[in-house]
Amino acid sequence: MKILVCIKQVPDTTEIKxxxxxxxxxxxxxxxxxxPDDKGGLEVALRLKDEFGAEVTVITMGPxxxxxxxxxxxxxxxxxxxLLTDRKFAGADTLATSNAIAGALxxxxxxxxxxxxxxxxxxxxxVGPQIAEHLDIPQISYVxxxxxxxxxxxxxxxxxxxxxxxxxxxxxxxFTVLASAVKPRYMSVGGIVDVFDREVEIWTADRIxxxxxxxxxxxxxxxxxxxxxxxxxxxxxxxxxEPEEAVNLIISKLKEKFII
Amino acid sequence: MNxxxxxxxxxxxxxxxxxxxxxxxxxxxxxxxxxxxxxETVEKMGKLGxxxxxxxxxxxxxxxxxxxxxxxVEELSRVCATTGVIVSAHTSLCVAPILEHGTEExxxxxxxKLASGEWIGAFGLTEPNAGTDASAxxxxxxxxxxxxxxxxxxxxxxxxxxxxxxxxFAMTDKSxxxxxxxxxxxxxxxxxxxxxxxxxxxxxxxSATCELIFxxxxxxxxxxxxxxxxxxxIAMKTLDGGRIGIASQALGIAQGAMDETIxxxxxxxxxxxxxxxxxxxxxxxxDLYTKVEASRLLVRSAAFKKDKGIPYSADAAMCKLFAAxxxxxxxxxAVQFHGGYGYTRExxxxxxMRDAKITEIYEGTSEVQRMVISAKMFR
Numbered sequence: 100m101k102i103l104v105c106i107k108q109v110p111d112t113t114e115i116k117x118x119x120x121x122x123x124x125x126x127x128x129x130x131x132x133x134x135p136d137d138k139g140g141l142e143v144a145l146r147l148k149d150e151f152g153a154e155v156t157v158i159t160m161g162p163x164x165x166x167x168x169x170x171x172x173x174x175x176x177x178x179x180x181x182l183l184t185d186r187k188f189a190g191a192d193t194l195a196t197s198n199a200i201a202g203a204l205x206x207x208x209x210x211x212x213x214x215x216x217x218x219x220x221x222x223x224x225x226v227g228p229q230i231a232e233h234l235d236i237p238q239i240s241y242v243x244x245x246x247x248x249x250x251x252x253x254x255x256x257x258x259x260x261x262x263x264x265x266x267x268x269x270x271x272x273x274f275t276v277l278a279s280a281v282k283p284r285y286m287s288v289g290g291i292v293d294v295f296d297r298e299v300e301i302w303t304a305d306r307i308x309x310x311x312x313x314x315x316x317x318x319x320x321x322x323x324x325x326x327x328x329x330x331x332x333x334x335x336x337x338x339x340x341e342p343e344e345a346v347n348l349i350i351s352k353l354k355e356k357f358i359i
Numbered sequence: 360m361n362x363x364x365x366x367x368x369x370x371x372x373x374x375x376x377x378x379x380x381x382x383x384x385x386x387x388x389x390x391x392x393x394x395x396x397x398x399e400t401v402e403k404m405g406k407l408g409x410x411x412x413x414x415x416x417x418x419x420x421x422x423x424x425x426x427x428x429x430x431x432v433e434e435l436s437r438v439c440a441t442t443g444v445i446v447s448a449h450t451s452l453c454v455a456p457i458l459e460h461g462t463e464e465x466x467x468x469x470x471x472k473l474a475s476g477e478w479i480g481a482f483g484l485t486e487p488n489a490g491t492d493a494s495a496x497x498x499x500x501x502x503x504x505x506x507x508x509x510x511x512x513x514x515x516x517x518x519x520x521x522x523x524x525x526x527x528f529a530m531t532d533k534s535x536x537x538x539x540x541x542x543x544x545x546x547x548x549x550x551x552x553x554x555x556x557x558x559x560x561x562x563x564x565x566s567a568t569c570e571l572i573f574x575x576x577x578x579x580x581x582x583x584x585x586x587x588x589x590x591x592x593i594a595m596k597t598l599d600g601g602r603i604g605i606a607s608q609a610l611g612i613a614q615g616a617m618d619e620t621i622x623x624x625x626x627x628x629x630x631x632x633x634x635x636x637x638x639x640x641x642x643x644x645x646d647l648y649t650k651v652e653a654s655r656l657l658v659r660s661a662a663f664k665k666d667k668g669i670p671y672s673a674d675a676a677m678c679k680l681f682a683a684x685x686x687x688x689x690x691x692x693a694v695q696f697h698g699g700y701g702y703t704r705e706x707x708x709x710x711x712m713r714d715a716k717i718t719e720i721y722e723g724t725s726e727v728q729r730m731v732i733s734a735k736m737f738r
Contacts, residue, residue, distance in 0.1 A: 174370065286374045288408030288421035295366050 100153040100270075102144040103207060105200060105214040105227065106137040106172060108165040112219045133168040136215025140276035142283040143245050144213050145176045151249055154178050156207065160188055160199055166299050174286035174294045181207075187304040190316030193221070197229030198318055202309035203302060204234060211253075212273040216241055227275035238273040239266055243280040362656075364426070371427050375434045378407070379442075387439035390565030391710050396521055397565055400442055405476015409446060414454060419471030425600075425662040429607040433658070436611025437618070440714035441565035443611055447604030448517040449473070452722075453480025456526050456597045457544065460585040465544065469524055481522035482601075483513035483545075483571050484594050491727055493528075493594060494537045498573060500529035505580050507543060509573040512555070515721070519569035520554045523547050526597075527571070528590045540590035544582045551576030562713035601722045602675040603665060606658045609682035609718035613651045616686075616693035616711045620644065623697055623706070634696065643696075647689050654682035673735040680728035683718035690715040 110129045118125050133141075144155045157172040159165050160183040169180035181203065188199055204212065212234075214227035224240070231238035243263065244256035257264045258277060286294075304314060312318055338348060353359045364372060382403055390397050404410050412428040414420020421427075428450060436443030454473045457465055457480075472478040489495040498511025509529055516525075525545045532539035545552055555570030585593050621644070624634035634640050657678035664671035690712035694701040701708045719725045 170370070174374075285378050285407055286370070287406075288371065288374075288412055288423055288427070289416065291367060291371045291374060292416075292422045292427075294370070 100147065100151060100211065101207075101209045102147060102153050102155045103204060103209040103212045104137070104141050104144045104155060104157045104172070104177070105212065105230065106141060106157050106159050106168055107134045107215070107218050107226075108132070108159065108161050108168045109134045109218050109220040131164065131167065133171055134215050134218045134220075135278035136217060136219075136276060138215070138283045139278040139280050140213040140215045140274070141172055141175065141177065142281040143242070143274070143276050144211075145284065146281070147211075147245070147247055148176065151247060156181065156209075158183065158200065158203060160184070160191070160196060169299050170294045170297075171286060173297055173299075174290035175284055176287075176290065179300070180298075181300045181302055183302050183307070185303040187311060187315050190319060191314065192319035192321035193223050193225040193229060194320060195314055195316075195318035197226050197233060198309055198313040199304075199307065200226070201230045201233035202307035204230065206307060210270040212236075212271075214273065214275045216275045216277050224275070227273060231273040234271075234273070236271050236273055237268050238275070239268060240275040242274040242276045245274065245276075364430075368424075368426055368430065371423065372430050372434065375409070375431050378403075378409075379434045379438045383435055383442050384438035387441070388704065388707065388710065390439070390441055392564075392704070394559070394564045396567045397439075397442060397445075398521065401445060401476055401479060401521075404446065408474075410449060410476035410479075411454065411470075411474025412450065414458065414470060414474040418458065418466055418474060420474040425603065425665045426659060429603055429658055429662040432604050432607035433611040433614070433655075436608040436714075437615040439565075440608055440612050440711070441563045443608040444517060444563055444566050444605075444717075445479075447601065447608055448482060449480045449522075451601040451604040452482030452517075452597055453522070453524055453526050455600050456482075456542065456584065456593055457524075459596070460542070460589075460593050461544075462581075464581065465584070469544065473524060478523035479518050479521050481516055481518040481525045482597065483516050483525050483527040484598075485515050486512060487514055491724060494540070494591060496528060496530050496540050498527070498529040499533075500531050500541060500543060502531075502580070503577075506577045507580065507583065509543065509545070509551070509576040509578065511573050513571040513573075515558065515568055516571050517566055517568055517721075519571060520557070520567045525571065526584060527573075528594055529573075531587055531590075535588060537591040538588045540594070541587050542584040542590040542593045543578060544584050545573075545576065545578055549576055549578060560717075562710070562715070562717055564713075598722055599672045599675045600665065602679040602728070603658065603661050603671075605718055605722045606654070606661070606675070606678040606682040609679070609686035609715065610651070610654045610658050612711050612715050612718070613647075613654065613682070613686040613689040616690045616708055616715075617644075617647060617651055619706065619708055619711075620693045620696045623700075640696065643692060647685075647692060650681075650685040651689060654678065654685045657681055673732050676723070676728040676731035679718075679723065680725050680732070683715075683725060686715040686718055687712075 108131050111132045114129050116125045147153050148155050155177045156179040157177045158181040217224035239255050239257050241258045242255050243258045246254040251269045253268050255266050408421035411420035412423040413425050416422040432443045432447045457469050473480050500507045500509050527543045527545045530539050531541040551574050553572045555572045558568040624640050627634045661671050661674035661678045693708040694712050697708050700706050
């Protein structure tokens, strides 16, 4: 089986502070990490590899520094890594991004594509589903668990707002995975020792067959109107009380605020 | 001259820090309180290659260097000194001498299982009457046919009971003094070899420290490690490497106490302002930080020399001496900065202070380190 995992390098938003005067993000000195949902997706792929044997390829689009997350993925157990990097990709919104990645995926063989549900910097949850649409394959989003019959069929647990669904799908298909689905493994020490001797393939826009108008800023219909910081909520109250007492307290608070 | 970690070492540092924070720190107080060996952590470390960092890949290791190994012990000890010493004693005192002095058969038999963490390693040199004077060995090994017969007692043996492989020193010819000491590999469950009393300790309470008892313990001839009479030299060389491990442990403890104190003194308010805004706090902490950083440079320098094959015996002694005394000072002051809270088990600094003390004692006391350093100066 060949599994393609789409990953993204993001600023560690838990480390980001907001400039109280301008309301903008202070990105200086914020470490870059592999997006948590993508790491969950990689773990799902690596577990399928452990159990059934598979070649796991990780792919990302980004600046040359995105090399770091590809190396991390290889030190965790990925077999091959591809970095889509070109000035022509710059300024891409989700559509231009998915066009570029889908273009790259058309040049590769795969039975399964795994992406994270959404990135913690943009929170759109659009790129994975768009890739599936471009490639015209079935997709299941919000995946919390994957079981494979060893042949062609996946049995997938998809989270919904009020529960979950169990769905069956045949390869080729695409999943977008939740970070909470699995605990990602650590890089192995031996993997780290080898990883800087391994190759990260650099693919530029010429390598993929996608029209230039569909890439980067040119291919991005999204226009950002305004960026602003969300207003901070006041600190909550913590009560350590018995459940029955808690119910009464919640009801009285909701009544107090005229919610019920 | 380059004081930066290389890319591999830097990536490894990220990984081991995350592992320590997520897998080791949550258990630190509990294993101290219960005096429990964290076997589940050893299993996790084995799978990731942490039990065989500086071991070549051909023997099942991770193929890393001694700087990475030192970083591992430092980062683990930053949150839990018990876990740090388990890795240090295993790697430096058991895997290293077998790798350096073992035959190809011995290396193939023992190292892959040790490096993968399937087996844990230990080292038995200290005896009731042979502590700092390690040459006064009373344990004997007598050749008998195809076997060696061991008799005697070892004490204060780290990882005892959990270890599968023990590097043991014994007299093969008392008339020759230190030249009559030889090293052996003894496996657990060998008839005549039993684990004695477990010590109740001040610190590193999760680590297993026990007596080893040999009563007509018969081991195969091929379990001699190195040459007959070469044991004392193996022990001294092994301890040189071990000191880098213990210095890394001390460094980690000191850094951990420093990090806790910075956090606490920023949060704790007295007289209407945070403790960290008092110049007394700032100046004392500046001194401590300088010493921690100096310890780190000494440790890294010794590990670097070991990796490059440059003699490092005095460097190892200096880094252990300085890092251990720094750990004791930093942790003692960390408790003081925490005041009454620091004396309670609500905060980790009292544990760190108890853990720090052993680094001035084991694998050569601070006095022994001064002997090693001055011997080099005045030879």
